[in-house]
Amino acid sequence: MKSHNVSLLSQTKQAAFATLMMAGLTISPLVTAQEAVATIQAVSEGRMMKGQLDGFSNEDKHKQIEKLKLNAKQQIITKKDFVSRDDRIAAYQQGQLSPPDLSVVKPQTMTANTKVTIDRTQVQQAQQSVIGYRDFAIFEAYSRLFDDLDQDGFYQTFSVTFDADVYGYTLNEPANVYAEMYLSRNGGPWEHYYTTDVFTIYGQSEDDDFEVLTTLSQGYQTDFYDVLIDLYEYGYPEVVATLSADESDGLYALALESHDRDVVYEQEIVEEVVIVGGGSLSWGALFLLIAGLFSRRATNGK
Template sequence: MNSQLIKIPKHNAIINMKKVSSGVNATLIALVMLFGSSMIDPVNADELTATQSTISYGVLSETINDQMRLNIIDTNYTSVLSDQLIGKATGEIRNAQKTSVLAQPMSRSYAPEFTIYNAFTTLLDDFDGDGYYQTFSVIFDADIYSYDSNDSSAVYARLYLSDNGGPWINYYTTDDFIIHSDSDQDEYEVITSFASGYNSNNYDLLIDLYQVGYDEIVATYSSNDNQALYALPLESGDYDRLYVDRVYVQAGSFSSWLLIILFLLLASRFYRPFMRRFHFKDSGYKK
């Protein structure tokens, strides 16, 4: 009786081993994914909490157009440097200071008079359509009146928000800018996006104006002076998105797991004989 040595080409053996290995790996990966997902706890959207974070851009309003505003907003959304990180937002509670006359140096006998003539706001970008916006802008016009014909000054402003009648919290401090008499060409605009930590609510706005080089407030303007700064419907980006109130991530009961495991085991039993027949057929085996 002649015996015949069965030789399987090496490259065919490697191909078949890879096929078998890939099948085993796929089964293991499926099991890991299924068991891993069962370990994820339910996520309650109402329990989302985050540190308050804003991203703002301040500029003289006359120096930008509508397209530039859109570009600024897009940049705000992609920026990783919040106002809080770069020191533009202190988060400090405003002291109950009143607008006061500047303390005058000895060389000056009188002080200029500052005022904020007007302000208005624009609401932008409500992605989930719930009436609360994550981006808004405020434009204000600060004026100066003096008695020595020096009708210009370097100033800056601190902007505050009050959450539904709560304390005034500093959310942005502008760079220095120049104002000229009662001109409306020096209106200053701040475009702000709420990144995180601001729940859907009505927010009032307050602006404190400072003359550069002095610590006292020279003018203040708030929702008490203008309804445009009152009850702005705002929320941060972590609230301005579509999601269900309660999201569960879980794969099912123990019985479901048992059925899945049994199915995979049965599939592997049928898989091995099939691959064995395929293996010999592909290798050119003859009885």
């Protein structure tokens, strides 16, 4: 009876182990895939620029970068929907993605060279009849790199500044727009990292640049990344203008890595100290040395 119970217990353990193994084989790949997606995180903030006055100044840049890093630590990382560019474009077209909320954005005044004040709501009301019928372009863009703590040539923080234009029916015609920002690692697929707030551009003005400052928090491997900008007109679900590394050198091959890879390792220097004792140990070592010398000479003499 005892041997029967032991055999039964052994079979039960084997069955339970087999069940756990099957569960592990079934669940582990899913968990690993989710974790791989969830660990990718970038924190960004965008600002409208007026002749370089309202952008991120050099003095303010360091403080803003530290603020982004703090925000990254406080955020709960969740799986992002519509990460790929193709998925996001289709989601806008099908109404699965909504544009940024216009009502939460503070009124925007026109640039200094136009001498006219107009808020975003008035812009939206004025252009209801022309949404989707005007031409847009991203005239130029450039990038800057910040924060390379381990000094390996790859940076965890970067900014992208671009100038969007609208070709309307009047001089300095306003348009409410927003941008979707993407990164491509070493020629790979475009993956979304930031959606700007709605901002207002005026014709072909040179004083309405927009700057996006980004810190890659974690999950971005050390490599070269290209940037792509899709411009949307508020209220219109299609991309109205695009600029990428294919057209702009300023968006090409940014040497980037996330904060969790930009780590400074302190090299520990171990000094080996050899202590030679005195007394009988020193005389003993000397005696062995002399004995070996005489032995070698005797062997050579033979």
